[in-house]
Amino acid sequence: MSKKVFIKTYGCQMNVYDSKRMADVLKPHGYSVSESSDDADLVILNTCHIREKAAEKVYSEIGRLKQIKTAKAAQGNDMYIAVAGCVAQAEGPEMMRRAPTIDMVLGPQTYHRLPDMLKTAGEQRAAGRNSARVLDTEFPTETKFDHLPEESAYSGPAAFLTVQEGCDKFCTFCVVPYTRGAEYSRPIADIVEEAKRLVASGVVEITLLGQNVNAYHGALADGGTANLGDLIHALDQIEGLGRIRYTTSHPRDMDDTLINAHRDVASCMPYLHLPVQSGSNAILDAMNRKHTRESYFDIIDRLRAARPDIALSSDFIVGFPGETDQDFEDTLDLVRRVKYAQAYSFKYSPRPGTPASVIEQQVDESVKSERLARLQALLNEHQLEFNTNSIGREMDILLEREGKLEGQLLGRSPYLQAVHVDVTSHENTLDADADKPYSGFMGKLVRVRITEAGPNSLKGELVGALH
Ligand code: SAH
Ligand code: SF4
Ligand code: F3S
Numbered sequence: 001m002s003k004k005v006f007i008k009t010y011g012c013q014m015n016v017y018d019s020k021r022m023a024d025v026l027k028p029h030g031y032s033v034s035e036s037s038d039d040a041d042l043v044i045l046n047t048c049h050i051r052e053k054a055a056e057k058v059y060s061e062i063g064r065l066k067q068i069k070t071a072k073a074a075q076g077n078d079m080y081i082a083v084a085g086c087v088a089q090a091e092g093p094e095m096m097r098r099a100p101t102i103d104m105v106l107g108p109q110t111y112h113r114l115p116d117m118l119k120t121a122g123e124q125r126a127a128g129r130n131s132a133r134v135l136d137t138e139f140p141t142e143t144k145f146d147h148l149p150e151e152s153a154y155s156g157p158a159a160f161l162t163v164q165e166g167c168d169k170f171c172t173f174c175v176v177p178y179t180r181g182a183e184y185s186r187p188i189a190d191i192v193e194e195a196k197r198l199v200a201s202g203v204v205e206i207t208l209l210g211q212n213v214n215a216y217h218g219a220l221a222d223g224g225t226a227n228l229g230d231l232i233h234a235l236d237q238i239e240g241l242g243r244i245r246y247t248t249s250h251p252r253d254m255d256d257t258l259i260n261a262h263r264d265v266a267s268c269m270p271y272l273h274l275p276v277q278s279g280s281n282a283i284l285d286a287m288n289r290k291h292t293r294e295s296y297f298d299i300i301d302r303l304r305a306a307r308p309d310i311a312l313s314s315d316f317i318v319g320f321p322g323e324t325d326q327d328f329e330d331t332l333d334l335v336r337r338v339k340y341a342q343a344y345s346f347k348y349s350p351r352p353g354t355p356a357s358v359i360e361q362q363v364d365e366s367v368k369s370e371r372l373a374r375l376q377a378l379l380n381e382h383q384l385e386f387n388t389n390s391i392g393r394e395m396d397i398l399l400e401r402e403g404k405l406e407g408q409l410l411g412r413s414p415y416l417q418a419v420h421v422d423v424t425s426h427e428n429t430l431d432a433d434a435d436k437p438y439s440g441f442m443g444k445l446v447r448v449r450i451t452e453a454g455p456n457s458l459k460g461e462l463v464g465a466l467h
Pocket of ligand 3 (some may be wrong): 085
């Protein structure tokens, strides 16, 4: 019988990738993906634990789902609620106690066992329970990557591909080493094979994912290991793969092979998300980041020497315990020197079980808010400046979806800027189909002249189609 699964994804891109793979795992068992929880037989919340608000959102969503589940049960219809991802990993048993409506809790490393869990849950429900009690948050020795079906339930021109997972860095603020486990790199041959399958299904751009993607050290067929730079070189050989990106990188693992890939490999995009977190050496030390502001500047210099137009992005945490006004000024100073094209910034959120959460000198909420506002104003200024400098330039844009206006398609620049492209300005409509005359451009790399810039996106006109 055909069934429907609705997957709601929180958190990082790795969760987006995992959600898709969960759908793939369920597909051979008769589940198709639904866009809403209302008609779903199974709802999976793929959760994030990185900041407090992320986990709270999950509990409020569970409350809403409970009503749907109860209403369905009154009509004799079954619905299963599963919680996956990092909150599940961190607080699985506690979640089951706090929200007895949950049927299944599974961690980020066990989703290949979903069909088995569903079977057990079904048996428990058949035995008369309102909710099943299935919990699987192990870190199994077999990996989920070995159990992925070849066929994917998804397509589109830009895809994620997990190459590395877990983290051994233990920054003092962060839950990831606990929720995702130890660092693991997939063998290079498996990645190349998955990339080829993606390209065969129409993918033009692949973003390689890892919690510490540049710590990648995958096994080679001959027994050696490859680093991320080597992997990028290998993927560049795949015909039809136009763009390679990777995220998230740690400053400690930015080696020369990788830096030079930005110079030598045409498909390696001139964009790098390289979180620095703080511009103060004292805070970086307390965070256990294992790099200094000086070593970070050195990496930026080497990157810019290799690829002068590279666009940089970062994450920042303000109000880490013990952060003084001067520490914060050092962060602003670092931002002024680097000038990011884009960045994410957060107030420090104490996470249970992490070393920083028990440091006594926590920073007042009002101070955090004030610092965040100042930092974001500066980052936004630089982002707008970066975007404005694009006006008049021609760039290759990968068109990914339809825009709001007729004849407008939405894509990304090499620097990851969102670009609204007016395709009506060009007579070449490729394989125009009658209903949507410009749909022939969808999924293609095209040449675009940038005409306008805003803080979050650009506008441009089509100059020509590339391929
Ligand atoms: N692996 C990446 C980051 C993963 S988490 C790295 O090493 O940089 C994504 C971002 O969330 C982090 O870069 C950090 O800025 C933020 N973050 C992590 N834990 C946090 C916490 N406890 N409070 C606030 N922000 C946090
Ligand atoms: Fe978290 Fe640090 Fe690991 Fe990034 S490097 S995932 S911030 S512990
Ligand atoms: Fe969140 Fe887990 Fe990703 S905590 S940021 S979903 S690794």
